[in-house]
Amino acid sequence: MSRWDQGISVTGRVDILGAGLSGLSAAILLAKSGRDVHVHERRSDSGARFDGDFQGIENWTSERDFFDELREWGIDPDSFKSDAFSKVDLIHPDDEITHPVTNGIAFRVVERGTGSHCIDQGFKKMAIDAGVKIHYGVKYDPMKCDIIAAGPKESSAVAFGEIFHTSHPNHVAFQLNDKLAPGAYSYMIIIDGIGLICTCLWRKQKNTSRFLDETVAWYESNYELDRIPIKRVGGKGDFSIPEKYHTDGRYYVGEAGGLQDFMWGFGMRYAITSGVMAAKSMLGEVSYEEEVRSNLLPLVKVSATNRFLMNRMGDRGFKAVARYWMRDQKRTGDGLNFMRRIYQPGLIRRMMWPLVSASMLTKGTTPDGRSYRRMPFRKALRRDEWTPSTAAQEVSTKWKKTQRDGGRTSFKPSDQ
Numbered sequence: 001m002s003r004w005d006q007g008i009s010v011t012g013r014v015d016i017l018g019a020g021l022s023g024l025s026a027a028i029l030l031a032k033s034g035r036d037v038h039v040h041e042r043r044s045d046s047g048a049r050f051d052g053d054f055q056g057i058e059n060w061t062s063e064r065d066f067f068d069e070l071r072e073w074g075i076d077p078d079s080f081k082s083d084a085f086s087k088v089d090l091i092h093p094d095d096e097i098t099h100p101v102t103n104g105i106a107f108r109v110v111e112r113g114t115g116s117h118c119i120d121q122g123f124k125k126m127a128i129d130a131g132v133k134i135h136y137g138v139k140y141d142p143m144k145c146d147i148i149a150a151g152p153k154e155s156s157a158v159a160f161g162e163i164f165h166t167s168h169p170n171h172v173a174f175q176l177n178d179k180l181a182p183g184a185y186s187y188m189i190i191i192d193g194i195g196l197i198c199t200c201l202w203r204k205q206k207n208t209s210r211f212l213d214e215t216v217a218w219y220e221s222n223y224e225l226d227r228i229p230i231k232r233v234g235g236k237g238d239f240s241i242p243e244k245y246h247t248d249g250r251y252y253v254g255e256a257g258g259l260q261d262f263m264w265g266f267g268m269r270y271a272i273t274s275g276v277m278a279a280k281s282m283l284g285e286v287s288y289e290e291e292v293r294s295n296l297l298p299l300v301k302v303s304a305t306n307r308f309l310m311n312r313m314g315d316r317g318f319k320a321v322a323r324y325w326m327r328d329q330k331r332t333g334d335g336l337n338f339m340r341r342i343y344q345p346g347l348i349r350r351m352m353w354p355l356v357s358a359s360m361l362t363k364g365t366t367p368d369g370r371s372y373r374r375m376p377f378r379k380a381l382r383r384d385e386w387t388p389s390t391a392a393q394e395v396s397t398k399w400k401k402t403q404r405d406g407g408r409t410s411f412k413p414s415d416q
């Protein structure tokens with residue numbers, strides 16, 4: 001363990017850049033251990049980046065329930081609203097719908113944003129209760145910070161969604177479809193009368209709203225939604241692997257440290273876990289570099305290898321994956337086993353890593369001189385050009401009317 005990792009370099013005061021989940025997790029643990037913690041956030045509040053978006057916290061990258069891990073770290077999962085799911089609609093590219101199901105909890109849906117029930121606000125409250133001073137709406141010099149938790153910088157992929165009122169009961173659907181979500185997937189989450197339909201683009205597109213309109217039209221024609229649009233949201237994901245996670249006395253956590261799931265973009269668990277690891281490292285309990293390398297990096301590499309394979313698939317490959325998933329569920333009796341297995345760093349994926357790294361990631365250097373390899377946003381393919389359906393044009397018209405009536409879009413094309 002290095003001298004830095006033992007926390008010897010850190011005096012009583014700790015400065016953290018970014019009041020997202022990774023920064024606040026670190027702040028909570030450090031303040032509870034008596035440190036004078038200051039978090040510097042450029043936005044006006046925690047969660048403002050997401051503005052009412054539903055996100056899923058996965059339960060498949062470890063056998064342990066994530067909420068049990070949170071409790072063990074002293075983070076109370078009851079401080080925010082969550083809804084557990086054990087079943088999902090899996091929509092194949094040919095529109096067949098099947099149902100992966102597990103005996104336990106596959107994932108939990110939480111809301112991101114500034115509402116009091118949102119996960120970001122739960123973490124903020126826990127931090128303040130522990131004595132953390134959060135400075136919102138400020139610029140702060142990263143070089144003066146001990147922990148960099150400032151989220152994604154570059155875009156490797158983007159996701160766009162529409163939030164709407166609906167009379168449909170709570171539900172989660174996940175769709176593998178290379179036309180509606182190039183190289184990726186779309187999803188619909190409905191919680192207590194509010195729905196989100198989102199499409200993820202893993203290939204860079206012009207006129208991105210076309211993909212969301214067509215995706216919304218698809219769900220509308222397959223589910224009884226009575227959809228009344230409220231707003232549109234979105235954001236980018238940064239998939240990179242830095243040479244070091246702890247360098248020049250600074251800990252890089254969450255997406256600022258490239259700790260993200262390259263395959264689906266389920267980055268919340270990585271963000272919180274890495275924030276906790278950084279805090280424990282500063283408190284002299286573990287080495288951050290070693291913890292990340294032995295517990296998170298193998299998962300990141302597996303997810304990158306899975307992403308490499310997905311990048312080579314179109315709808316035929318997606319159909320084969322969906323079929324395999326359901327056969328696996330029939331064989332093992334639990335739909336979550338498939339997800340758990342594809343995140344295990346087995347021999348074949350480990351052997352593929354040099355190829356994945358060399359052909360999918362590009363080398364670069366940050367302005368402050370840190371080396372990394374990152375997954376660039378892939379180019380659009382010819383098959384991404386198509387004419388919107390009449391139903392999608394109607395979705396677009398309805399959204400434009402909502403905009404005229406005050407409906408907001410919290411994501412600008414320039415954010416990509």
Ligand SMILES: Cc1cc2nc3c(=O)[nH]c(=O)nc-3n(C[C@H](O)[C@H](O)[C@H](O)COP(=O)(O)OP(=O)(O)OC[C@H]3O[C@@H](n4cnc5c(N)ncnc54)[C@H](O)[C@@H]3O)c2cc1C
Nearest residue numbers: 018020021022042055056150151235254255266267268271
């Ligand atoms: C549309 C979308 C859907 C997603 N869905 C899921 C999902 O279903 N499940 C899942 O697990 N993950 C999902 N993710 C990924 C997940 O949201 C992120 O991986 C996670 O929030 C990363 O946490 P973080 O703390 O690293 O960064 P963030 O949550 O981005 O927090 C970083 C904070 O730092 C602030 N900041 C940035 N720069 C500065 C600066 N210079 N100075 C001060 N403050 C700064 C930002 O304003 C922000 O508040 C999704 C992402 C997007 C965009």
